[in-house]
Amino acid sequence: MLPPALLNIAELEHHATALRSANTAHIPGLLQTTDHAREIFRQVVPEFSRSDIELRVSHRLQRQALLDRNDPIPFSAVIHEAALRVPVGGPSAAKRQLEHLLEQSEREHITVQVIPFAIGAYPGSGQNIHYASGLMPQLDTVSLDQSHGPVLLDAEAQLEMYRILLDRMERVALEPSKSRDFIRDLIHDL
Secondary structure, three states: OOOHHHHHHHHHHHHOOEEEEEEOOOOOHHHOOHHHHHHHHHOOOOOOOHHHHHHHHHHHHHHHHHHOOOOOOOEEEEEEHHHHHOOOOOHHHHHHHHHHHHHHHOOOOEEEEEEOHHHOOOOOOOOOEEEEEOOOHHHOEEEEOOOOOOEEEOOHHHHHHHHHHHHHHHHHOOOHHHHHHHHHHHHHHO
């Protein structure tokens, strides 16, 4: 059985008008391959059973369907180079993940921007942020990944801070075409 927090995330995404994500340690869940997601769930402490891992992987893949709807939701992801270089699941799985990410980044409604190591320190470094825009700003919600599960925030002051933080992260990241070139170079190096 999935924990309520994961169901809450899926519901937020389903009703969102746009999604923004910033990730420093992992590829955003909405852009993960099956192998990548499975390995991420294998590393959770305390360990999940095999059936719990498969349930979570299945749930993650079902969440990704919102990017394939007839009127797909706009999704912007800022991903730090560190998340791209970690060979989650081994070199061949990592290469497939990067190829999938590159393919997804070429879709009209998906924007992927990379923050390379060369940028140095930047606003929001070290945080994984998932921002769901509602039909009106008062319905916006931020999800922060924590070891114990997602934490949801919806107070206006918190939302404003995360909007500013995401804006700043997007400004320091490579533009989408240069980000795709960056990902291609990483694939070539594998």
